[in-house]
Amino acid sequence: MTVTIREPIPELSADQRSFRADVRALLTRPEVRDELTGLAARPPGDEPVLLETYRLLGERGWLAPSWPVEYGGLGLGAVEAAIVTEEMALAGVPDDVHVLGVDIVGLFLLMEGTEEQKREHLPALAAGERVATVLFTEPGCGSDLSGLATRAEPDGDGWRLYGSKVYNMKSQYGEIALCAARTSDGPVPMHGITLFLLPLRSPGVHVEPVPSMADECFCLVAIDGVRLGPESVVGRVDDGWRLMNDLLQLERTGVDFHGKARRLLDLVVERAARSGRLDDPVYAVRLAELDAKLRASHALAWEMVHDLDRGAADPVASAMSKWYASEQFRPVLDAGMEVGGADALLSRWDEEAGTTARHEADYRMGPAHRLASGTSEVMLYLIATNGLGML
Amino acid sequence: MTTRTQPPARTLAGATPDEVRAECAELFHDDLNPVLRRIGDRPRGAGSRAAPAEDDTDVRASVWATLADMGVLSAALPAHLGGSEQAQRILVEVAELTGPGLYQSLLPDTLLAADLLARDGRHDRLLTEVADGRTTVALALRDRGADEPDAPGALEVDRDHGTVTGSRRFVPFAADADLILAVGAVDGAMHACLVPVDQPGVGVRRQDDLGRGDLYGVSLDRAALAPDGLVRVDRHYASALARARLRHAAYLSGLCRGALDLTVAHLKERVAFGRPLAGMQAPAHRLAALSAENAALLALVRRTARVADSGTDGIVLHAVQAALLANDLARTVSAEAVHLHGALGMTERCDASFFYRRAAVDAPRFGTGTGLRKEAARLLRAAHNADDPGRG
């Protein structure tokens, strides 16, 4: 058994603690464990999409517990949502579909969507039965989305979209995507961006895999004249920039990044204990320091959750939390390489490695955490400017 | 095998390190390096029998033949076999040049094997064949993944029948090599066992690893030793390993140079917030700092190589230190290269991802960062005590 003490969260109410225990119990059920073990045995390129585990969480309203009941949630708060996110990460449940569908697209629709958009999409997303993806990044811009080149040209009462989006995940399996496109040009590049709900399986949308060194590929989505009616606009026309900034930041507590880093460190510590290396101070001191950092990261992330729950999210502090958590991956992965030696290099497809070998895949995924959901430099910029009044 | 043999046709005796570097730079050229980086790369999960593409094997063979023709493979041999007095200085230059192309080959193994065999004095003919590029030797330095090369684990030798039994893993190019030199403790003393690969007692299985290249598990089951194939190396192993570490540190420094160049070029092209990313202080300073670290590493490597060529025996600590700096830097630089390329850096089409995966595999080849630190600490203490015997 792992030496890790699963973090206590002293601020949780009795109901929240019991919710946490219920989620944890579900994620340790044999069918869930079997599904997760089965994922590791899949051949390269076979990606997890709508897992049965999602459905099990979804049918209880746990995938989106903070959403109103009529949209498939439980009417609870940010704390319960963070509990689910954290427990999924600690249990090793792949979370892309959850993050994209619930935390981003679902959240945008909940906050800014029309009643019709909400009714059409939120219940299916909360049930874990629909894949929604995010089309913001383009070949020419990522950190600086004011450089968006995808155009939405007026067409009758609607629009026609032209452009290409890249480095998005799961679009090959998705039904809809939240797509940012330029609706008007002007002197200020941030102005004139609008968010649309784009049906991915329409003529004029072409999805192509972009192989990544990580297990899951990116997608390149070419959009060639797809017609969208006015009902496809999310929020107001030309108001996309504000929405992207305000809402993406709500998703940014650091809980997910911390959970994944913690799971990685637990595996490394467990391996060190099994091999006797935890008794060697040269290894133990390093692991103890990483453990300390992850505890600090956990405490900070949960401050963000409580702030969010009180309606007092602080963008600077949440940038700190995301940055701090995601910066821990590299040292944890390096420590794993030191503890495991050359064995840590073996992929799970190696005959000797068995399905428990994860470090190699985690190492390949490593750089993603400092890039996705706002890169480290973008986080530091937010802290330096809005927090410290510099630059 | 004790007969006197002719040195290979071309040797580097008399050539300066700068001359060799200039000649070698034409082989490991910026135009060829992107091709070299992808040579032998297998798809993820390709399994134990995935051979490299035929074209890749041809390119490898021709690069190897060129290195042999240039005299690189004989540089570190004794003078009568064509060795150079400036061998380590020459070889760290060559190794550094192989880094930007992530050149995967038996070069590090061949040079260390030759170093060990040359001191034994019974293998001149084989060494000439190796120097000519006709015979290749893979080095088997560990059994368990956590083994460090200074303690590779035991081998069982049957002296009466001339066979060896044991297991070695993470052996580069074992399937392509003619011979395996398995290093390990035999009856409590460090030995090297020279074993022809093509025989029933030798099993070779490709391992599926992060580098997706050519690492093999080798099982030796009463495998016949080559003639004079049991070589006691305990007196030379530490210094030969030190020289190998030094050359490997040079390779890793070259790897860093390649990853840095790639990233600088990308940041000059990539525009965000109205100007090229290269114009932003944060990434520019990060790359500047890493370049400075790499310059310091290479300076230490070059200076230590000079000491090694002067015949002084005291390079072991410095070589371990160079190796540990190189080990850390290669992983840091390659991770930073991916990061500064953004999501593009994670894609298969971007060479930054190759640097990242290969650095993780190549960096610990002659010792993990932690193993090297522990060894450096032990050597530092010993040196300190020797300077001041009163401290005991």
Ligand SMILES: Cc1cc2nc3c(=O)[nH]c(=O)nc-3n(C[C@H](O)[C@H](O)[C@H](O)COP(=O)(O)OP(=O)(O)OC[C@H]3O[C@@H](n4cnc5c(N)ncnc54)[C@H](O)[C@@H]3O)c2cc1C
């Ligand atoms: C695993 C993963 C999943 C993703 N999923 C999606 C998705 O579903 N949908 C989607 O639209 N996008 C997705 N992305 C893309 C992601 O949003 C971008 O990678 C990110 O915004 C950075 O953009 P870029 O990759 O173009 O890097 P660039 O903007 O080209 O930046 C390159 C590097 O320069 C740094 N940099 C940029 N500006 C500055 C500056 N001013 N000062 C200092 N440094 C700077 C960056 O931090 C980065 O390290 C995903 C990315 C990853 C890695």
